[in-house]
Amino acid sequence: MNTMLEVNGLYKNFKELEVLRGVSLKIDEGEVVAVIGPSGSGKTTLLRCVTQLERATRGSIKICGEVLCEDSPDGSVYVDKQKRHELLLKMGLVFQSFNLFPHYNVLKNIIKAPMDVQGKSRQEAEEIARRLLEKMNLADKEGAYPYQLSGGQQQRVSIARAMALSPALLLFDEPTSALDPELTGEVLKVIRGLADEGMTMMVVTHEMAFAREVADRVIFMDDGVIVADDRPEAIFSGSGNERIEAFLSRF
Amino acid sequence: MESFMKLFMQLMGGMGNTLWLFAVTLVFSLPLGLLLALGRMSKNRILSGIIRIYNLIIRGTPLMLQLIVVYIAPFNIVGFTWDRMTAAIVAFILNYAAYFSEIFRSGIESIPRGQYEAAKVLGLSKWVTNKSIILPQVVKRILPPMSSEFMTLVKDTALASTLSIVEMFTVAQNNAMRNFDLTPLYIAGIFYFAFNAIVEQLFHLAERKLDYYR
Numbered sequence: 001m002n003t004m005l006e007v008n009g010l011y012k013n014f015k016e017l018e019v020l021r022g023v024s025l026k027i028d029e030g031e032v033v034a035v036i037g038p039s040g041s042g043k044t045t046l047l048r049c050v051t052q053l054e055r056a057t058r059g060s061i062k063i064c065g066e067v068l069c070e071d072s073p074d075g076s077v078y079v080d081k082q083k084r085h086e087l088l089l090k091m092g093l094v095f096q097s098f099n100l101f102p103h104y105n106v107l108k109n110i111i112k113a114p115m116d117v118q119g120k121s122r123q124e125a126e127e128i129a130r131r132l133l134e135k136m137n138l139a140d141k142e143g144a145y146p147y148q149l150s151g152g153q154q155q156r157v158s159i160a161r162a163m164a165l166s167p168a169l170l171l172f173d174e175p176t177s178a179l180d181p182e183l184t185g186e187v188l189k190v191i192r193g194l195a196d197e198g199m200t201m202m203v204v205t206h207e208m209a210f211a212r213e214v215a216d217r218v219i220f221m222d223d224g225v226i227v228a229d230d231r232p233e234a235i236f237s238g239s240g241n242e243r244i245e246a247f248l249s250r251f
Numbered sequence: 252m253e254s255f256m257k258l259f260m261q262l263m264g265g266m267g268n269t270l271w272l273f274a275v276t277l278v279f280s281l282p283l284g285l286l287l288a289l290g291r292m293s294k295n296r297i298l299s300g301i302i303r304i305y306n307l308i309i310r311g312t313p314l315m316l317q318l319i320v321v322y323i324a325p326f327n328i329v330g331f332t333w334d335r336m337t338a339a340i341v342a343f344i345l346n347y348a349a350y351f352s353e354i355f356r357s358g359i360e361s362i363p364r365g366q367y368e369a370a371k372v373l374g375l376s377k378w379v380t381n382k383s384i385i386l387p388q389v390v391k392r393i394l395p396p397m398s399s400e401f402m403t404l405v406k407d408t409a410l411a412s413t414l415s416i417v418e419m420f421t422v423a424q425n426n427a428m429r430n431f432d433l434t435p436l437y438i439a440g441i442f443y444f445a446f447n448a449i450v451e452q453l454f455h456l457a458e459r460k461l462d463y464y465r
Contacts, residue, residue: 051372089374099369103387103464112383113373147465165373
């Protein structure tokens, strides 16, 4: 089994504030890992460190067995720019607030990176995009602009956009938190579909039912550390851990 | 009627300098303004501070004063004299670049951080991100304040008369004073208005063209 993501002893400080305080985890190929926990527990920062939107303070990160950064007493040491770019393309990130490009229509949003970054021809990129839109149930929306779509549709476009670079690992940062409850379902259904196809995914979420049903593993974070990393049944059936039970009791 | 036509032609003659000032100022002050905006937003505090002070001085003092300083100061300092029109153009460029830089800055800073982050995670280079993702959205957002600034520039060209440059307003003013008759000034007012009506219409068209997204 290939390890797609390996994080060891990850620390992230914002000035005085310690947001991550020694996080270690591994995600194997084909696994779906849900990350849950209270706000401010460091879930999003963890994703942002893995996707290079933040620089780790200490600790190491490996993606598909390749080093992104290694720990040293003077802080995390990153590989060179070229390598960082390569590793970035192995990952797709889906944002809470979609972050689609408003001046591009749906198709252009999806084909921009494959053409510009991977050097694909327009025809090839469009073929990939249309296949993904089909899968996202958005085949008829390729000419629409983001503002013409519902939140759920926008989020599905942004999943297609991330998938278009054929990432080895797909990361979600609370993909349904900005959506009305009735739109949450269609996005979760798409993510579930990707899970069934064997996509490796790490999903930061507040949807407990989703975490329970779709995830192979659930990671519970609190206050910058991983409190528990276990099978969903174990986490949700009363783990005996006070912090987890206090958190889950709110749902 | 004949004298009216003569007056009209005289004013049109002054219009040449007005148009020239307007066009040259824009060609140079827009790119300079963008550079100033980028410098103002840079992490280099010294650069950013210098540009902030520059913008403060330029926006905090009368353009009329700046025109005279730009014309005379080089002579006082290094004994260098230059053509009045060149001095006026330089003063207008320095002045308008400061105002444009603040408009650019407000536009650039209004783009959500998520746009940069999405582009970065997709592997787009900084150049492509700025050129294809950020700039088009900035242009759409700054069109309304830009149109105001362009219209102000049309009227500000009249200040070139400070350096005895014969632009349209000077022609009208001299005529009016000589004959104690307001007609030339009314016509000049209509000219400025017509000029600005065209500017406004062009911006309106540009806004409509970018209306396809929100």
